[in-house]
Amino acid sequence: MPTLAESMIRQGAAIATWRRDAARRELAQRLVDAYYASDEEDLDALLGTIFERPGDKIAVNLAVIKKFGNEKALMFRDRPRMRVMVDGEEDEAQSELWAHIYTGGNWQRKLRTANALEQVVQTLHLHPRPMPSTGKIDLAVVTPAASIAWQSTENPQVAEAVAYRTSGRPDSPAMTALSPSVWAFWSADANLLVELNERTGEPQNVRPPSDNPDGVNPYGLLPFVKIDKIDPKDDDYWNHGVADMLTVGDAANVAIVSLVHSLIHQGFSPKVAINMTGVDLSKHGPDVTYAAEHVPEGEHAPSMSTLRLDADFEGMVAGIEAVLQYGALMHGIPPSAFRRDSQGGAESGRAKIVDMLPLLEEREQDIPQWSDNMGELFAVTRAVWNFWHDQSGFEVSTEFIGRTFSDDARLAVDFAEVKIPETPNERLDRQAKELNMGIKSKADVLMENNPDLSREEAEKELQRIAQDTRMASGRGALALLGDTVTGPRAEPGVV
Numbered sequence: 001m002p003t004l005a006e007s008m009i010r011q012g013a014a015i016a017t018w019r020r021d022a023a024r025r026e027l028a029q030r031l032v033d034a035y036y037a038s039d040e041e042d043l044d045a046l047l048g049t050i051f052e053r054p055g056d057k058i059a060v061n062l063a064v065i066k067k068f069g070n071e072k073a074l075m076f077r078d079r080p081r082m083r084v085m086v087d088g089e090e091d092e093a094q095s096e097l098w099a100h101i102y103t104g105g106n107w108q109r110k111l112r113t114a115n116a117l118e119q120v121v122q123t124l125h126l127h128p129r130p131m132p133s134t135g136k137i138d139l140a141v142v143t144p145a146a147s148i149a150w151q152s153t154e155n156p157q158v159a160e161a162v163a164y165r166t167s168g169r170p171d172s173p174a175m176t177a178l179s180p181s182v183w184a185f186w187s188a189d190a191n192l193l194v195e196l197n198e199r200t201g202e203p204q205n206v207r208p209p210s211d212n213p214d215g216v217n218p219y220g221l222l223p224f225v226k227i228d229k230i231d232p233k234d235d236d237y238w239n240h241g242v243a244d245m246l247t248v249g250d251a252a253n254v255a256i257v258s259l260v261h262s263l264i265h266q267g268f269s270p271k272v273a274i275n276m277t278g279v280d281l282s283k284h285g286p287d288v289t290y291a292a293e294h295v296p297e298g299e300h301a302p303s304m305s306t307l308r309l310d311a312d313f314e315g316m317v318a319g320i321e322a323v324l325q326y327g328a329l330m331h332g333i334p335p336s337a338f339r340r341d342s343q344g345g346a347e348s349g350r351a352k353i354v355d356m357l358p359l360l361e362e363r364e365q366d367i368p369q370w371s372d373n374m375g376e377l378f379a380v381t382r383a384v385w386n387f388w389h390d391q392s393g394f395e396v397s398t399e400f401i402g403r404t405f406s407d408d409a410r411l412a413v414d415f416a417e418v419k420i421p422e423t424p425n426e427r428l429d430r431q432a433k434e435l436n437m438g439i440k441s442k443a444d445v446l447m448e449n450n451p452d453l454s455r456e457e458a459e460k461e462l463q464r465i466a467q468d469t470r471m472a473s474g475r476g477a478l479a480l481l482g483d484t485v486t487g488p489r490a491e492p493g494v495v
Contacts, residue, residue: 005190013201029145031120031241034065060256064249069116071337074363076112078416085410101137110139118229122239126225128381130388135395149237156235161187162224170198180204191217219383225376248327255320262311332358352420378411
């Protein structure tokens with residue numbers, strides 16, 4: 001086992017216990033949990049600081065952070081066009097191999113998720129890793145919530161080594177104070193597993209993986225691609241996530257809990273017992289009788305009354321909507337993304353473009369960075385595939401056995417343009433203009449209208465439509481000429 005790697009692990013474990021790094025990972029974990037709508041405990045704790053009896057509230061938890069991330073993630077709405085180039089020309093065999101890896105590992109979905117999470121946590125890693133039993137390369141999206149980086153002395157935004165948690169999240173119910181979590185450690189020359197007590201920061205065991213008994217990195221490079229939404233500040237490696245949107249989501253969810261609670265209670269007329277004995281004050285709810293307190297007995301005889309609740313629901317809903325929209329605006333998201341309804345009918349495509357202009361401009365600025373990211377991802381994937389494709393137990397599809405990427409291959413990426421929603425008439429007008437200009441074929445239009453069709457299927461469908469059209473035209477002509485062509489036969493000898 002490389003001794004340098006072990007010393008880095010022990011140093012890194014100490015770094016991970018620093019208050020600044022622990023706070024960073026805690027914020028990132030909250031953001032990731034909020035994105036996946038698995039932050040119920042955080043919402044319950046927040047409600048407990050606001051309400052006297054949070055347990056009688058329905059904790060409505062809207063995935064505000066997920067909506068935020070997905071609205072801003074525009075790079076992989078559609079699959080980009082990718083070609084493997086050698087000496088300026090496409091190498092079709094290597095392009096097919098890349099498409100096999102990309103499609104087989106469902107990378108389009110993984111990259112779309114990564115692009116959304118990038119908006120939320122601001123820094124993450126992409127990690128191509130082999131799946132020997134399937135012969136595929138998985139693409140792991142590793143968030144900063146479960147990552148440690150050893151910064152380069154030359155450039156603090158570059159890592160010399162990376163470790164990420166593979167199991168044993170500390171706040172899991174199954175974990176005790178002594179339970180270690182398991183981390184995968186990677187440097188340029190080592191690959192080790194670390195059992196780490198995250199509460200003390202002390203590594204309890206450092207060992208090589210079962211499929212790599214020497215603990216050596218077989219790729220010769222870090223198998224990670226760092227994705228930064230913005231450049232980290234000063235000497236930081238990580239960005240710190242959109243904490244402001246986390247507070248916006250908290251505020252909106254607390255307000256929605258209050259709204260639902262008011263709706264439930266307003267559906268009843270709660271009874272109030274005045275100066276009556278035998279009322280159980282331990283119970284509460286919209287259908288329970290409450291006891292009026294501090295009512296002088298001499299002034300009110302024992303009696304029953306009801307309360308009329310009159311909450312301004314429309315005002316409450318408008319307030320929730322305003323909180324979400326103001327938060328979104330700070331990040332270039334159009335207010336319509338957090339609007340309850342269309343409020344005036346369908347918008348035209350031009351109006352939507354104007355609405356989305358800040359996001360579209362941001363996307364244009366992100367394209368060069370994501371082009372570089374995809375180039376790095378290709379380089380890392382090449383190293384992983386070229387090592388594993390002929391290893392024993394790695395089940396490669398027959399057609400790709402023995403096929404590798406060349407050292408001089410590069411990936412060219414053309415990101416698909418963002419499709420702006422259109423009204424039916426706008427879509428028809430655009431497609432007609434594209435056909436007239438010759439920039440699209442009828443097959444292209446048919447495939448756009450039915451994305452499940454392949455080009456070959458679209459061509460066959462066009463042939464069928466043309467044949468049906470000819471037959472219909474023939475029947476129409478016969479109908480117009482019916483008396484002449486299909487009328488009674490002339491008598492012999494009659495002209």
